Amino acid sequence: MTFRVSIRPKYYLTLWAGFMEYRNELTEREKNLAKVFFKTLAALDKEDVSLLAEKYLKGEHKTQYVPEHDGYMGRLPITDSILADRRGINIKEYREARIRAENRLRMELKQYADEIEASVRQELPSYVLRMNSLYLKRYEIGMFDQVKEEIIFTQDKSQAKVFTNESEEGRGLAIGFNLTKEEPETSSFYLDVRV
Known part of the structure; x- marks a missing residue:
């Protein structure tokens, strides 16, 4: 590609x-x-x-x-x-x-x-967030748009949460936690459709 x-x-x-x-x-x-x-x-x-x-x-x-x-x-x-x-x-x-x-x-x-x-x-239309060899899998947003207690990462890229380019949440997490955008697996993935 x-x-x-x-x-x-x-x-x-x-x-x-x-x-x-x-x-x-x-x-x-x-x-x-x-x-x-x-x-x-x-x-x-x-x-x-x-x-x-x-x-x-x-x-x-x-x-x-x-x-x-x-x-x-x-x-x-x-x-x-x-x-x-x-x-x-x-x-x-x-x-x-x-x-x-x-x-x-x-x-x-x-x-x-x-x-x-x-x-x-x-320019990626959709992406996953990576820290070294770990991919962001799950997290919860609490009051005041803050991440609750824990963030879960995985080594399996196919299980990583996928964000779209329109996602302010993904952009905020990338900046706040110094995570790198990367192209998602082409197989099945979870798509974040919240804007």
Whole structure:
């Protein structure tokens, strides 16, 4: 239903050349991947982008044949030892610099994935409320719209109480108890129809 953002930088980096070569022929999924990759790549500094391009974009050996393009989407990265020699540094220094650049890209991907996930959660037509690995199952509202004595949670998402987007009660519980909205199980669930 929703597009999930991978936070594995090497996955995107090996497809970098393909994103550029087939930019006018990309499938919808490939377009989404390319948007994520180029948005997060733009957040890196020029030295990181240059180092990653040298390793992943300039490789000559193609891989990952895609019939839709009748070509190869990926490139095999150039080895660290060859690139260290080209830069005139030892392999350990080069590898540390590359790993730092990849980790910065991973952090940007993680941040972007979190932003997308938060916006998707806000737009859910119905949702359950989660705290770590527990889901809100039952509670009672007393006088003055306060939660009575106890709130019951469950580990089984299918037993969680489902709220609609119009539910002020669900919104209040999410904010008051710092609970996270999540898509409900698609099987049977209890629907809160109170507004």
